[in-house]
Amino acid sequence: IETKIPVQSRELWNKHKVQKFNTSEEFEEKFISHVEWTLARSLYNCDDLAAYQATSQSVRDNLVIDWNKTQQRQTVRGGKRVYYLSLEFLMGRALDNALINMRTDTSAQDVGKTDQVLTKGNTSREMIRQAMKDLGFKLEDILEQEPDAALGNGGLGRLAACFVDSLATGNFPAWGYGLRYQYGIFAQKIINGYQVETPDYWLNFSNPWEIERAEIQVPINFYGYVDRTNGEQSTLAPSDWIGGERVLAMAHDMPIPGFKTSTVNNLRLWNAKPTTEFDFSKFNSGDYKNSVEQQQRAESITAVLYPNDNFEQGKELRLKQQYFWCAASLHDIVRRFKKNGRPWSEFPDAIAIQLNDTHPTLAIVELQRILVDLEKLDWHLAWDIVIKTFAYTNHTVMQEALEKWPVGLLGHLLPRHLEIIFDINWFFLQNVEKKFPHDMELLSRVSIIEDASSDRQVRMAFLAIIGSHKVNGVAELHSDLIKTTIFQDFVKIYGANKFTNVTNGITPRRWLKQANPKLAQLISETINDPNDDYLLDMSKLTELSKYAEDAGFQKKWNDVKQFNKLRLADLIKRLNGGVDVIDREHIRNTLFDIQVKRIHEYKRQQLNIFGVIHRYLEMKEMLQSGGSIEEVANRYPRKVSIFGGKSAPGYYMAKLIIKLVNSVAEVVNNDAEIQDLLKVYFIPDYNVSKAEIITPASDLSEHISTAGTEASGTSNMKFVMNGGLIIGTVDGANVEITREIGEDNIFLFGNLSENVDELRYNHQFHNPELPKPLKRVLDTVESGAFSPQNHHEFKPLTDSIKYHGDYYLVSDDFESYIATQDLVDEVYHKNKKEWLKKSILSVANVGFFSSDRCIEEYAETIWNAEPVKPE
Ligand code: 475
Structure with missing residues (x-):
């Protein structure tokens, strides 16, 4: 060196x-x-x-x-x-x-x-x-x-964090590239039951984990024009982009240590800074203050993380963030490659770039621009290198999350990149036409440029597919779905081999060893693994199966769970202003039922809270018709229903769901008649560090998305890894979880994804009658039982089911959901041995969901990369 x-x-x-x-x-x-x-x-x-x-x-x-x-x-x-x-x-x-x-x-x-x-x-x-x-x-x-480094919204961002851990642990020469937002995801306050967002200024105290690389500053251009004054030029030939605005990208590095290895990888986050250049025309005209202010605006590019999960807003600043980050990262990658003096044709042998969703799709265009405009490579040679270098992971099939940028906006911000996108599209469509002659409909369906609407849009997912050699979904069902729905034409064009599945995973270091030290200790003692080697080879956990029915072991297992439930009860008490919500005396006989994740209609927290209301109404009815509290307790034993998660600030329905949960909690928790048999609590400001307390404390967790909507889910894996059972739909990775741990050890319910279209159609045209128990719940909500000051408060939620087609099929799954909840109660309260057996067997067979396995699959099937092991 x-x-x-x-x-x-x-x-x-x-x-x-x-x-x-x-x-x-x-x-x-x-x-x-x-x-x-x-x-x-x-x-x-x-x-x-x-x-x-x-x-x-x-x-x-x-x-x-x-x-x-x-x-x-x-x-x-x-x-x-x-x-x-x-x-x-x-x-x-x-x-x-x-x-x-x-x-x-x-x-x-x-x-x-x-x-x-x-x-x-x-x-x-x-x-x-x-x-x-x-x-x-x-x-x-x-x-x-x-403070949490909360530079992400939910599943997609946490997956990236688990991946860098596993990449280092697997000794892969791998760097993460991202943005150093000054404000991460907002902190959530609950005020009078409503979500209120407050800024997360996480860099308030200096951050000991980042290393500022003041020497690494990459100039990034925006706006301007393509100069074609030196004669006629094809857009395919090297072109001069004269940028109109320039900012600097400064690197900040975070060391990422692997487990049981001395490999420490790098996470490089870019920060936007003003250049030292300065507008002399403004200065000369006496407008010094404005010329400085314009420079200061550079910082706004990395000021804040967009707080949307599974949703794209199409804001110009977001596109600016994306290009800023892609251009800085690509510049860095290319610079490192060029130091080796290898020929360009070897670029894809030296480098694999994985795109976490379509957000970095401009990197494809930027590499093509670097190769053609700056390195003067022939267009087609360059494009061949680009395709071999990139691979794209899709994380959602939901229309509202698919990125599209107006042609006008993109061309204004990045004029040369728009030309390149048009050329990429032109060659692509030519090939499609060759393969499927005269199919104009196909051409318009797969064109990168969507021409249907009044303003033309660039479809980033299509660009990502065309510019990559592999496209993967994140769980089997999801990977099948993308091939038959949003990307089906591309399967026809490229063949099925371009599309593959890599089922998500989570790092057991954080989600078992760190979050649940008591369980980790019990495991390492039981399987006689004092050095925690099982955290690298999770197949060792199968050893636990032997003890699944061992009474002595079951007791220890249960003791760990009770310890973790107390730890959560303490957290909840602290968050609740020092007032206890959970009755500690009965904690062993209280089922902790938890749903923590982003609040979204497709994740169906509304189904959960309607189920809670149903339970409450049933309990009240039993009492009113002369039943004793013992009888009620027998039918509806002790349960705490715990919710947590943030809503996007502009997502009205999700915010209303949060308010409903808090309003139900207010009524149920203060109803002396039911004597603490049922409690509801919304944990404010759900984040990674709270998840580390919450996850180990679940008896049951809810993963109840409308079938076909949750690409994978990863918290399902975290709960199973911590000995919690799952109630869930046949969706995302729940399918593989069931296969791995056995269908006896999971509570599945609800309609299947293959029936969703038909059910939706039925709602649209036949307006089916609501199931009785759900009707009673909705009537109660509409009566103002939980909003005495405003009876109409939750009408948008009930209306969406009753009158607006029930898009998320709450009514279709409701009865199956409450029946399955009854089954849960029965096993938990009447057959604890059986419950503990299920819990132990779940952990014994959760090994597949380690992100180490997942990264090995990426390395083998997508990157063709090998570990570099320390001696
Ligand atoms: C899925 N975020 C989970 C997880 O694969 C899955 C999209 C657009 C704009 C902003 N954020 C997004 C996502 O799409 C996302 O987080 N998807 C999630 O990815 C990891 O486990 O099912 O919903």
Whole structure:
């Protein structure tokens, strides 16, 4: 590797080579020097926040050493590099994860050799916990100081975070590229039952996990025009784009440590900065203030994450974000490639770029522009390289989420890119015409340019398919659906082999070891795996099956669950202003029923809350017709119904669902007659760190989307990994979860995706009668039982079912849903042994859903990339 340091000086560098801390004593020394030197504090003013920062700085020092070595190793070995482009990385907190993943130099090989290194397992967490205690701090309190890095909305962003963890763990030379938003997803407050959004200024205190690369600044152009003044030129020939506005992209790096490996990969996030250039015409005309202000606006590009999940708004600033990020990342990737001096034709052998949804589709166009306009490659040679380099993952079939940009807007912001898109489309349509002559309808259906509406739109998903060599869905059902619905014409054109499935996964390091230390410990003891190797090879978990019916083991298993339920009860109490919601005395006999995810009509939180209302009405009716509370308790045993999740700020119906949940909670939780048998609670500001408390505490979780709408879901996997059972529809990854853990261990209900069209048609033209129990629920809601001050408050929700075609088929699945909930109660309360058996068997067979498996599939079937292992 190149270096500027002359040979004779290198000995000196090596003599003073930095060292990782390996023992608690070395850590303590580091910690204190960071308190003094980095934070300029001392023994006399080191609070928990300072302790968090000093700990993180110390841990980071270790990671940076391995990070540098990893980068050198990957450069020297020269294997294929993978770049994961995602507008969202929902990382959550970094410190606890780093403590689990980080390797001290002695911890792996010399476990037990010195008592300063930890004695059990080979993560550094226990060692640091003890050291923190010796220094006067409690690790748990220190970890709590860290704000979530919430640079994502939901599933798509969290998937990217799990992927970078698994990429590092699998020793893949892989970087993530994203944006460093100043404001992540908004913080949710619940005020009088309504969602209120407040800004998430997560960089308020300095972020110890990012390394500012002030030396890496990429100029990015917008607007302007294509200069064709030097004679007639084809748009296929090298062209001059004269940009009209310029900003700088500055790199910020986050080290991503792998588990049980010294590989530390990089997540590079771009920040928009003004250039030092400045508008002299404005300055000369005395308009200095305006010329500075215009520069300041550069920062707005990376100011805020768009808060929509499964929805595209088509705002110009969003397109600007996308190009800014794609152009900066591509520039960086190409620069690194060019250092090797390899011919362009080898670009796809050196580099694989994965597009996380269509958000980075402009990267395809940008690479074509770089190759044709800047590197002067022939159009077709360039395009061949582009296709071999890119692959695209689709995450949703919902129309409102598919990106389309008005031709006018795109051409204004990126005039040269629009030309390239037209040319790509022209060649593509020519090939289609060759293969399917005279099929004008087909041509117009598959054209990148949608010409139907009054203003023409660029269909980004089609561009992504055409510019990629592989397209994948995220669960089997979803991957089948994209082939038969939104992309069916492309299957005809390219053949089915271009389309593939990679079922999603989650990292067991965060979602088992970190979130559920008690369960992790029980597992490692039971399967005799003191070094937690099962976290890398989840097939080891099948060993647990042996104990599924063992009474002694079942008790330990149940004790862990009760501990986690208490932990959640504590969180809820804190969030509820110190007032308990859950009766701790009966917690063992209280079923925790949880639905936490983005609020969306397709995810059907409304079905869940209507089910809760049904239950409540049934209980009340039993009492009114003379039943005793014991009889009620027998039929409807103790249950806490827990909701959580954010609604997009502009999504009226989703916000109304939140309000309904809170209004129902208000009534049910204060009804003395039902004596705490039923509680409802909406957890405000659901995020990754709260999920780490919530997920391990579920007895039952709900994954009840209308069949065919949830591409995969990943929280379903998290709950199963933590021994929770699932009530769910035959949708997304629920299908494969059922296959893996066995259909006896999951509560499935509802209509199948193949019947959805027919059911919707039926609603549209025949207006079927509502099932009786649902009618009663809707009537009660409309009576103002939960909105005495405004009887009409929830009418849009009931109307959408009664009069607007019930698009999400709540009425079609309602009876099957409540019948299945009855079954849940029965097993949980009347046959706890059976329940625990199901729970144990679920965890025993959840291994498939590790994101390590998922990344291996991408590497093998899409990227053709190999790990670069440390010696
Ligand atoms: C699916 N987000 C989950 C998860 O694959 C799946 C789309 C457009 C604009 C903004 N955000 C989006 C998504 O489409 C998204 O998050 N999709 C989710 O991806 C990971 O598990 O079923 O809904």
